[in-house]
Amino acid sequence: MLAYVLRRLFGAIPTLFVIITLSFFLMRIAPGGPFDRERALEAKVLENLNRVFHLDRPLWEQYLYYLGNLARGDLGPSFIYRDFSVQQLLGSGLPISIQLGASALLLALLIGSVLGTIAALRQNSWIDYGVTAVATFGITVPNFVVAPLLSLIFGVWLSLLPAGGWGNGGPANMLLPVITLALPQVAIIARLIRGSMIEALRSDHVRTARAYGLPARMVVIVHAMRAACLPVVSYLGPAAAALLTGSVVVETIFGLPGIGRYFVQGALNRDYTLVMGTVIIIAVFVVVFNLIVDLLYAALDPRVRYD
Amino acid sequence: MSAERIFDIRNLHVTFDTPDGRINAVRGVDMHVNAGETVAVVGESGSGKSQVMMAAMGLLASNGRAEGAVSYRGQELIGLPKNRLNRIRGAKITMIFQEPMTSLDPLYTIERQISEPIMVHGGLSPSAARRKALELLKLVHIPDPERRLKSYPHELSGGQRQRVMIAMALANDPDLLIADEPTTALDVTIQAEILRLLAELQKKLGMAILFITHDLGIVEAFADRVYVMQSGEVVEEGTTRQIFTRPAKDYTKMLLAAEPEGSKPPVQDDSPVLLDAKGVSVTFTAGGGFLSRSAFELKAVQDVTLSLRAGQTIGIVGESGSGKSTLGRAILQLLPSDGRVVYQSVPIQGLDRAGMRPYRKNLQMVFQDPYGSLSPRMTVGEIVTEGLLVHEPQLSARERDEAAIKALKEVGLDPIARNRFPHEFSGGQRQRIAIARAVILKPTVIVLDEPTSALDRSIQKQIINLLRQIQKSYGLSYIFISHDLAVVRALADYTIVMRTGRVVEEGPTEEVFRTPKSDYTRALMQAAFNLKEVLSRQAVAPA
Numbered sequence: 124m125l126a127y128v129l130r131r132l133f134g135a136i137p138t139l140f141v142i143i144t145l146s147f148f149l150m151r152i153a154p155g156g157p158f159d160r161e162r163a164l165e166a167k168v169l170e171n172l173n174r175v176f177h178l179d180r181p182l183w184e185q186y187l188y189y190l191g192n193l194a195r196g197d198l199g200p201s202f203i204y205r206d207f208s209v210q211q212l213l214g215s216g217l218p219i220s221i222q223l224g225a226s227a228l229l230l231a232l233l234i235g236s237v238l239g240t241i242a243a244l245r246q247n248s249w250i251d252y253g254v255t256a257v258a259t260f261g262i263t264v265p266n267f268v269v270a271p272l273l274s275l276i277f278g279v280w281l282s283l284l285p286a287g288g289w290g291n292g293g294p295a296n297m298l299l300p301v302i303t304l305a306l307p308q309v310a311i312i313a314r315l316i317r318g319s320m321i322e323a324l325r326s327d328h329v330r331t332a333r334a335y336g337l338p339a340r341m342v343v344i345v346h347a348m349r350a351a352c353l354p355v356v357s358y359l360g361p362a363a364a365a366l367l368t369g370s371v372v373v374e375t376i377f378g379l380p381g382i383g384r385y386f387v388q389g390a391l392n393r394d395y396t397l398v399m400g401t402v403i404i405i406a407v408f409v410v411v412f413n414l415i416v417d418l419l420y421a422a423l424d425p426r427v428r429y430d
Numbered sequence: 431m432s433a434e435r436i437f438d439i440r441n442l443h444v445t446f447d448t449p450d451g452r453i454n455a456v457r458g459v460d461m462h463v464n465a466g467e468t469v470a471v472v473g474e475s476g477s478g479k480s481q482v483m484m485a486a487m488g489l490l491a492s493n494g495r496a497e498g499a500v501s502y503r504g505q506e507l508i509g510l511p512k513n514r515l516n517r518i519r520g521a522k523i524t525m526i527f528q529e530p531m532t533s534l535d536p537l538y539t540i541e542r543q544i545s546e547p548i549m550v551h552g553g554l555s556p557s558a559a560r561r562k563a564l565e566l567l568k569l570v571h572i573p574d575p576e577r578r579l580k581s582y583p584h585e586l587s588g589g590q591r592q593r594v595m596i597a598m599a600l601a602n603d604p605d606l607l608i609a610d611e612p613t614t615a616l617d618v619t620i621q622a623e624i625l626r627l628l629a630e631l632q633k634k635l636g637m638a639i640l641f642i643t644h645d646l647g648i649v650e651a652f653a654d655r656v657y658v659m660q661s662g663e664v665v666e667e668g669t670t671r672q673i674f675t676r677p678a679k680d681y682t683k684m685l686l687a688a689e690p691e692g693s694k695p696p697v698q699d700d701s702p703v704l705l706d707a708k709g710v711s712v713t714f715t716a717g718g719g720f721l722s723r724s725a726f727e728l729k730a731v732q733d734v735t736l737s738l739r740a741g742q743t744i745g746i747v748g749e750s751g752s753g754k755s756t757l758g759r760a761i762l763q764l765l766p767s768d769g770r771v772v773y774q775s776v777p778i779q780g781l782d783r784a785g786m787r788p789y790r791k792n793l794q795m796v797f798q799d800p801y802g803s804l805s806p807r808m809t810v811g812e813i814v815t816e817g818l819l820v821h822e823p824q825l826s827a828r829e830r831d832e833a834a835i836k837a838l839k840e841v842g843l844d845p846i847a848r849n850r851f852p853h854e855f856s857g858g859q860r861q862r863i864a865i866a867r868a869v870i871l872k873p874t875v876i877v878l879d880e881p882t883s884a885l886d887r888s889i890q891k892q893i894i895n896l897l898r899q900i901q902k903s904y905g906l907s908y909i910f911i912s913h914d915l916a917v918v919r920a921l922a923d924y925t926i927v928m929r930t931g932r933v934v935e936e937g938p939t940e941e942v943f944r945t946p947k948s949d950y951t952r953a954l955m956q957a958a959f960n961l962k963e964v965l966s967r968q969a970v971a972p973a
Contacts, residue, residue, distance in 0.1 A: 246492065325491070326532065327529050327533045328532060328533055328534055328535040328536070330489055330527070330533075331525075331527065331533045331534065331535070332535070332546075333488075333519075334489055334519055334520060334524070334525045335519065335520030335524065335546070335598065336515070336516035336517065336518070336520030336521060336547065336551060337516070337520070337546060337550055338516060338550065341546075341550075345546075346535050349537050350535075350536075350537060424536070424537060425536070425537060425582040426536055426584050
């Protein structure tokens with residue numbers, strides 16, 4: 124088991140290397156640079172800046188220099204937030220993004236699986252149609268609509284919750300962003316659970332459980348639910364990686380200092396090192412969560428267990 | 431034996447609401463089972479025989495509805511609240527099902543699955559339930575029961591899984607065991623073992639058995655009384671002896687007469703050899719990715735030699751995993767294989783797709799599954815004429831259509847069928863379409879891979895007659911692959927018996943069936959044709 128985990132993690136190193144290389148050169152292909160302003164900087168200033176940040180060297184040299192730093196765990200300085208290193212920026216933003224993302228994910232799992240299960244057990248009833256309608260709504264309405272609406276209703280009109288800001292990460296500040304993040308996930312998870320639950324309830328082994336007089340609760344929870352969880356577990360890998368690494372829309376609208384903003388802002392500002400930093404974080408999360416999903420899957424389903 | 435009526439079905443109706451309207455699956459069925467007796471319900475697919483039991487046990491699909499009366503020892507079951515029904519099902523009335531592969535939950539150990547009903551009904555502690563489960567596994571002769579408790583269903587063979595189901599069924603000393611086609615998915619020798627086990631356990635424990643099957647051989651060997659069902663109704667009932675010696679209804683007579691019959695005379699010795707295969711072997715490798723070193727090799731076919739003469743039918747018989755289908759595919763070069771295959775003095779061994787193309791016209795194949803082997807998105811006309819597009823591209827659309835009409839007529843279908851889609855046809859009709867698709871190319875050899883296995887006996891008989899007739903009018907040669915000895919005996923003039931990739935025995939069909947030389951062939955024949963004698967012998971643990 125441990126050997127498997129280590130093998131998987133080492134196996135991810137080439138993947139990460141390819142991602143880093145591609146991102147590095149793609150970034151540089153994009154026209155413009157980090158110090159281009161509407162009013163051009165003085166030639167001397169620009170030259171100095173370029174020299175400080177090694178931008179005057181040939182591209183391959185910069186690449187090797189970046190890899191060298193990376194190997195020592197140094198993500199370099201930010202080109203735009205000039206008093207901070209990329210580590211400092213990510214270090215302060217990542218915990219906030221993770222806190223928001225994890226809360227949203229837990230909430231979505233809880234509500235989504237309950238709704239999905241109820242819909243499956245009452246298939247083709249008004250409850251089922253209701254859940255399906257809510258789910259469709261949750262998937263189709265984009266978060267840049269949900270976020271301002273929530274902020275407007277609960278923050279401005281009703282003044283129940285802060286309309287934005289992080290404060291010190293109190294529950295009141297987190298509630299609206301977490302709901303915004305969770306809503307589409309609730310919808311997706313409810314739909315997944317509903318579908319797989321209906322299939323599981325029709326399966327032969329659930330028929331066996333019923334034929335053997337097991338109580339309905341036991342049939343559903345022990346025999347149908349476990350099988351129905353499997354597709355959700357597969358979905359959770361990419362979903363968790365995406366949620367925990369922050370959302371630019373939610374962070375911008377609620378004014379939260381997560382790392383989701385850095386990715387977009389960094390790309391627009393040609394803040395090369397910051398973009399690279401966020402890309403690496405996201406890639407690592409994807410790798411780690413896919414591994415967790417595979418382990419979880421094996422724990423749930425003996426047919427795919429490793430020796 | 432007491433004649434107490436323990437299970438009584440009166441005027442049972444089952445209906446299903448579907449988007450296409452209401453389907454009456456069961457229409458006014460009366461049936462009963464006395465304590466300790468063995469009752470068989472016989473019928474072809476769609477006769478509603480399974481749905482009767484599903485309705486009685488409250489297991490109908492959510493769109494199904496049962497009306498009528500089903501009582502167990504005076505207790506009415508239809509409409510009984512689930513929690514009270516649950517005290518009877520799994521305890522007093524238990525079931526085993528057709529699909530041993532899927533009837534057990536793949537996610538839990540055998541121990542847990544046998545223990546659950548024991549704990550629920552008997553109120554035993556987990557450790558007591560475990561001891562009981564172990565006892566039950568010994569009772570059903572599972573080898574190495576201690577270890578098997580910890581196994582998951584996918585680690586067991588089909589026969590072993592069915593034994594586990596039987597163990598579950600016996601856990602709470604049932605009065606009645608309902609067995610719904612429990613051996614249909616199993617090989618004949620395994621089937622015989624399972625039936626023998628059931629007979630032995632019945633003698634020992636004295637429960638009644640209600641046996642649902644389409645297989646009259648089993649009924650004759652196994653049951654005291656028989657109900658014959660057709661399209662949702664019981665058409666005839668009586669003791670097994672009555673039904674088999676003096677059937678009253680035409681449908682029953684038709685079922686009894688549907689056993690494959692006839693035989694094929696051998697071809698002349700000077701008949702030319704069409705297809706000659708020498709030393710054919712197929713090896714599958716599994717695993718062995720670049721991270722893991724150990725590759726696993728499976729020798730599916732080992733060193734098989736056969737030669738097919740013009741007008742001959744070679745039957746290849748074997749149980750699942752014997753390599754018979756793989757051999758068929760290897761001969762047609764549909765799989766990479768070793769050996770030497772010669773078709774009409776042209777070596778075709780190892781030819782690639784393009785190289786084989788000119789010969790494909792002459793070497794056709796018909797598959798087992800008439801549902802999976804026809805594209806659902808093409809009309810029957812398109813399916814049947816698709817081969818002509820490749821092999822006779824000079825034909826005009828009109829000529830192709832004429833060929834389709836002729837081929838469909840030949841296989842006994844109305845030519846109007848060519849404008850319809852496969853899903854509009856029954857299993858037997860689809861198999862006719864598959865045969866038309868092969869015949870339209872005027873091949874010389876057709877490899878038939880279990881073409882009758884998915885069909886009811888009465889339909890099987892029609893397909894067998896059709897194959898005979900086509901063989902006669904075109905002088906075709908067949909390689910007929912089947913696990914069904916009765917069908918092979920009726921169609922083939924030469925028989926090869928395979929087991930685990932090797933030829934166990936071969937010879938003219940008459941000889942192989944009358945005087946089998948190897949123990950394995952003898953066991954196969956016994957299980958297929960002399961079930962009664964097999965059942966009368968003491969049950970033993972499988973090797």
